Amino acid sequence: MTPSDAFSVRVRQCAERIAESHEAALAGLYDLTALRLVRYAVTITRNQHDAEDALQTSLVRVAADPNLLLRTEKPWPYLLRMVRNDSLVILRRKKRVFFVPNLNDLLTHCGVDEQAQEETHRAIWSALRTLPIEQSEVVVLKIWESMTFAQIAEVLELSPATAASRYRYALEKLAIRIRAADAEVSP
């Protein structure tokens, strides 16, 4: 069982609880998925506020009809797709997407033992924002969601080969940009 499939089992359990106890059980699904969904939505909307709106819209729809997740074989990829669609709707509603070069709109958190890593984290998130959305979302699904290219292809509705090639292009660009950022920090 892949990590994505294992996570799907937990998402399904949350959806079952929502079906039994209605919206009162939504907190469980929120706690399980919010961090993952927000960071995925942020790579699409390029803005934390819009990403949170997309997440809220999707989770409210699940609370109103938990069968959306219960009917599907793989609830986690389905929920990711819901958030992706809601993020794209928000993006389309905006006439223009402004590229934000800094991370000021993001709510970041760094543990006490990770202070030394913060520069790297910032460099990575900044570099991710410079990628085209179709490449950055593949990186997020591959690395943070531990999905296979076949699973990513299912979420993004494209071929596994396309997902793989987007990932490769994205990593090549990220490697160049992160090295450049490192060189700036430590000349």
Added chain:
Amino acid sequence: MSIDTTRSHEESFDPEFVEIERAILASGQYVHPSDDLRPRTIEAAREVCRDQRMLRSAGVGAIAALVLALLSSPVVERLNHRHSRSLSPTAREIEQQAMELSMRAGIGPEWALSEAFNALRKDQAARFGRRSF
């Protein structure tokens, strides 16, 4: 180059990407949702579900009222019919009464019909008097 599409993130295309993949993986928790998103989402879900429940119960009420109206309309119609029949006899009933009177009293049918009408008028007048006072 052939690509194995089932590889997980531990397997990179190129050893040079292993380090970058690890760094990206480590920064996964760097961005997190705002503190008020949780209560906001739960409250929004509560409102939507409440509206949904109200809409559903209103729909059930409307269907119940419609079914009740459909079921009760023949009964009401029958009651109305019975009520109107009890207030004034039909022409056939008056004719029947006239025939009976004619045979019982040995008078002509025209005279019996006139007597039957007189009796009906008296009856109606008595009923009208009872209602008025």
